[in-house]
Amino acid sequence: MPRLENLRMSHNQLNALGQGVFNNASGLRYLDLSSNKLHVVEQHYFQGLWRLEELLLFNNKITQVEAGTLSGLSSLKKAYFSLNQITHFPFFTIQDHSHPFLTMLDLSSNRMSRLPWEDVKALPGLVQRGLYLHNNSLICDCSMYSVFWHWDLRGYDSLKDFTEEHTCSIYGDPRASIQFLRHTRFFQNCTVEKAVSLPVTVLLSRVLVSEGETVRLDCQTSLSSTDLSFTWLSPSKGYLTQASINDTLISLFPNGTLEIEAAKVNDSGLYVCTAVDIEQALNATREVNVTVLQPAAESFNTGYTTLIGCVVTMVVILMYLYLTPCRCSYCKQPTPPVIPNATYDPCTLSSVFSPSLRDHPKMQADKHVAFMDPMINEDGTEWTPES
Incomplete structure (x- = not known):
């Protein structure tokens, strides 16, 4: 199986x-x-x-x-x-x-x-x-209390969920049982080792910025105390504390936030913040991976392209309207053959023929479109359609 x-x-x-x-x-x-x-x-x-x-x-x-x-x-x-x-x-x-x-x-x-x-x-x-x-059936002693004290300080769920179920007996007498997480006065003479310092949490994040932008890196951890000290380890400048920073472009605020003005490409790398609670002997770390990108070359704006295209189009239209090479009122076409009783204007789109014109072969030679031919009745007279 x-x-x-x-x-x-x-x-x-x-x-x-x-x-x-x-x-x-x-x-x-x-x-x-x-x-x-x-x-x-x-x-x-x-x-x-x-x-x-x-x-x-x-x-x-x-x-x-x-x-x-x-x-x-x-x-x-x-x-x-x-x-x-x-x-x-x-x-x-x-x-x-x-x-x-x-x-x-x-x-x-x-x-x-x-x-x-x-x-x-x-x-x-x-x-x-x-x-x-x-x-x-734990027996109350300082060694036991020290372990649970540290666990309670770190907020372990095993203690928070079963606070009342954690009991111990004084001098091993089961009849003298106490809830030692609630009644701590029985352990006032115990010396609790505060030198134990374990990382509470590690938070990972990633920050992506462009060169020249301002970067703010927080140091948020699970430590809830208001009296914390912060130290940042940077990839290019080493350890940074409020007392050691002498760079006008880098600031470390009391809440642990690290600010970098006008970030550069060489500021990229892993930044590690360590928050320390000296009173409770706890510390926590926060890791931030920073990547600073060089600004990309600016692409040509399509808005400008559209505007230029419109301007060019307007110029072409105006040139077509006002700068035509030959205008009708000034140009003269070659004089056509003289046709009796006929007028010809080369700048118009229609031709007018004399109604007295009877030479049918001549008309065939000079005709331009079919519907302009005069219609001849059977008796030889011209017929004009009524409008």
């Missing part, structure tokens, strides 16, 4: 999986083993499932997850282990290079009282953001 991608085996009373059970299903991407009776998740269960993206093991009887269980699952994105009886979890096996796509690890509603917090803090940033630990 190498083409099988989704396999649902929930509610089947499974209490164990045999060796190599998924050898013929190497193409699995989604595996649902929830609501069974599994007790131990052994390291051989998921061997060969390197394409697996989502693993559902919630609502079983799991008490132990062996160290090599998730090894080899390099495509894993989400893993659900909630509603079990897990007391320990091998956090140290999850690293950037081994699970680069893992964004959710649900370990809520288990029986973990003490966690290896140093291993938890060493988890990749994406895993920490998607780690769910609510509804566990």
Whole structure:
């Protein structure tokens, strides 16, 4: 079954999986083993499932997850282990290079009282953001509170969505349980390490301008504090701060906006802004790729072309009307042969013949159009049609 991608085996009373059970299903991407009776998740269960993206093991009887269980699952994105009886979890096996796509690890509603917090803090940033630990029997101590304090400061959804479900017991007494995200006074004596500084977000953008234009690059990040310091790294001028800028064409405003007047082609490149919240030990970066284009040669305006064409046309018309080479009132055509009792004006479009003209052959020689020929009755007299 190498083409099988989704396999649902929930509610089947499974209490164990045999060796190599998924050898013929190497193409699995989604595996649902929830609501069974599994007790131990052994390291051989998921061997060969390197394409697996989502693993559902919630609502079983799991008490132990062996160290090599998730090894080899390099495509894993989400893993659900909630509603079990897990007391320990091998956090140290999850690293950037081994699970680069893992964004959710649900370990809520288990029986973990003490966690290896140093291993938890060493988890990749994406895993920490998607780690769910609510509804566990945690014991209140400063190491635990320090981790959750930093997560709460960064606004992780795992804490915002389940604030009241994050509880711990004082001195391990389950009867003295508190919601430690709401009642922080119990941890006033704890020293919270503020040296931890992880990038909160990275925003990418692209700006395309023409040479000579003014460029404004904002430094908007997820940091909400009003007391932030900003540093820009430019491709041509290095690091830029409000105190270090001595260029009249570059300005850095208090809100982090970088302004470049009359941008040049050599100003193109990647600009990186770093916003730092010193009080909360947080920083965030903003990357902007700027491309400055040389102005294109101006094309000939079609409006001017039309106007010039109209002017030329008018000039030609006026020349035709007023500068005709020979006007009718001044030019004389060669005198035609004298025809008795006939008038001939060479500048008119009609010819008038004498009604007394009777020489039919002569008329045939001088006729111009057919309808100008006189019509002769049978008795030899000329007939003129009545109008």
